[in-house]
Every structure is written in C-alpha cells, then in structure tokens.
Amino acid sequence: MSTPHPGKQAAATAVVNLISDGMSLGLGTGSTTALALKALGERIRSEGLNVRGVPTSFAAERLAREEGIPLLSLDEIDRLDLAMDGADEVDDSFRLIKGRGAAHTREKIVAAQADRFVVLVDDSKMVDQLGTRMPLPVEVLPMAVTPVQRVLDGLGADPVLRMGDRKDGPVVTDQGFWVLDAHFDAIPDPEAINRTLNDTPGVLDHGLFLGLATDVLIGHDDGNVDHRTV
Numbered sequence: 001m002s003t004p005h006p007g008k009q010a011a012a013t014a015v016v017n018l019i020s021d022g023m024s025l026g027l028g029t030g031s032t033t034a035l036a037l038k039a040l041g042e043r044i045r046s047e048g049l050n051v052r053g054v055p056t057s058f059a060a061e062r063l064a065r066e067e068g069i070p071l072l073s074l075d076e077i078d079r080l081d082l083a084m085d086g087a088d089e090v091d092d093s094f095r096l097i098k099g100r101g102a103a104h105t106r107e108k109i110v111a112a113q114a115d116r117f118v119v120l121v122d123d124s125k126m127v128d129q130l131g132t133r134m135p136l137p138v139e140v141l142p143m144a145v146t147p148v149q150r151v152l153d154g155l156g157a158d159p160v161l162r163m164g165d166r167k168d169g170p171v172v173t174d175q176g177f178w179v180l181d182a183h184f185d186a187i188p189d190p191e192a193i194n195r196t197l198n199d200t201p202g203v204l205d206h207g208l209f210l211g212l213a214t215d216v217l218i219g220h221d222d223g224n225v226d227h228r229t230v
C-alpha cells in the first residue's frame with residue numbers, strides 16, 4: 001500500500017538509518033517524527049536495538065511508549081547523541097520555524113542538548129525566507145498575552161491566539177501556557193526577532209530555531225532523500 005506522505009516517510013526512514021546501538025535520542029513531535037518513531041520501534045523489536053529517548057511532548061511520550069522505545073529524562077544524561085524532529089519551514093541556512101503542534105518549547109530544549117539535531121521534512125517545507133508560509137508560534141504566559149501581542153504588532157506581525165479544536169477556548173500547551181501565532185509577510189531578519197522575543201517578559205519560548213540544526217533530511221515524493229549537513 002502506498003504511504004499518503006511519501007516525502008515525510010522517506011525522511012523518517014532515513015533518520016532511523018542514522019541510529020545505532022547505545023544511542024540516546026531526542027524524540028520530536030509531529031506527523032513526520034511519528035513515522036520515524038514507528039520505524040524505530042520496528043528496529044527495536046526486530047533487531048533488539050538498545051536506545052533510549054527523551055520525548056518532546058505528551059504526544060511523543062505516548063507514541064514512544066506504544067512503540068516500546070525506552071524513555072529517558074534530561075536529568076539522566078550529559079548530552080544526547082542525536083535529536084530528530086520535524087519543522088514547518090526550513091531556509092537555506094538551516095534556520096527553522098517550528099511549533100505547529102505547540103511543542104516547540106520542549107523541542108528546542110531537547111534539540112539544544114543533542115550533538116546532532118536532525119530535521120525531517122518533505123520538500124514542501126523548504127522556503128527562501130522564513131515566515132512566508134507559516135506563522136511563528138509564540139508560547140506565552142496567559143496573563144501576558146496582551147502585552148506580548150503589542151510587541152508582536154510592533155514587529156510587524158498579526159498575532160492570533162491559537163484556539164482549541166474540539167475544546168472551547170485557547171490551546172493550552174503541555175506547560176499550561178497559550179500560543180500566539182504571529183503572521184508575518186516574511187521574516188527577513190530572524191536573529192533580530194529571536195533577540196526581541198527572548199527579551200520579552202511573558203514569552204516562554206517561540207518557534208524560531210536558529211543555529212541548532214546540524215542535518216536536514218529532505219524527503220521527496222519519489223522516495224529520494226537529500227541529506228544536507230552544516
């Protein structure tokens with residue numbers, strides 16, 4: 001049977017081939033990483049592969065448990081060998097927007113602990129400029145939502161509070177925070193936006209991942225994968 005997302009599947013299969021016995025892993029969130037976690041579970045069952053992983057969300061934790069992937073916390077290790085995760089946009093300098101699944105805060109913490117941070121995308125995620133196709137998610141303390149909206153307005157964005165699907169009211173993250181989706185026409189200077197948001201009281205974290213990715217696996221619908229490294 002053909003997979004509904006052959007590009008995502010190709011990237012997911014490719015990352016699992018980079019994993020070897022004894023590795024400690026970061027387990028990302030989203031549909032592409034879910035395919036990788038399933039393929040990793042298959043290797044654990046068929047080869048007895050000995051790996052452990054830090055999940056980046058409740059969703060990743062639940063899937064890892066279903067797949068029999070042993071879990072680990074950041075308290076138990078110095079560094080992770082490899083973290084894998086999807087992205088919403090990737091530019092040519094390996095800068096990312098993440099957070100469609102509102103998991104970007106934990107995803108960034110885990111990625112920053114990894115010797116290799118491998119990003120899994122299909123080719124539709126590659127962009128010339130960040131912010132042109134997806135909004136930038138900003139995780140905020142609920143009491144700070146209006147002041148942070150003003151900061152985002154001042155940066156030229158249109159911030160929209162993310163609302164629940166089959167839940168009334170705002171999306172509440174795994175940390176109990178809310179998410180503002182900041183719609184830009186484009187983000188020509190991601191480093192400047194990163195600095196401003198990092199300095200804004202009430203912002204827990206945001207979806208710009210700068211200087212973190214070491215590898216990008218770009219899957220194509222024909223099953224081929226471009227493996228780009230910094």
Ligand code: 5RP
Pocket residue numbers: 028029030031032033085086087088097098099100101102103104107
């Ligand atoms: C979740 C994320 C995801 O990794 C990102 O949205 C990509 O998801 P998908 O693989 O489903 O396209 O950042 O917070």
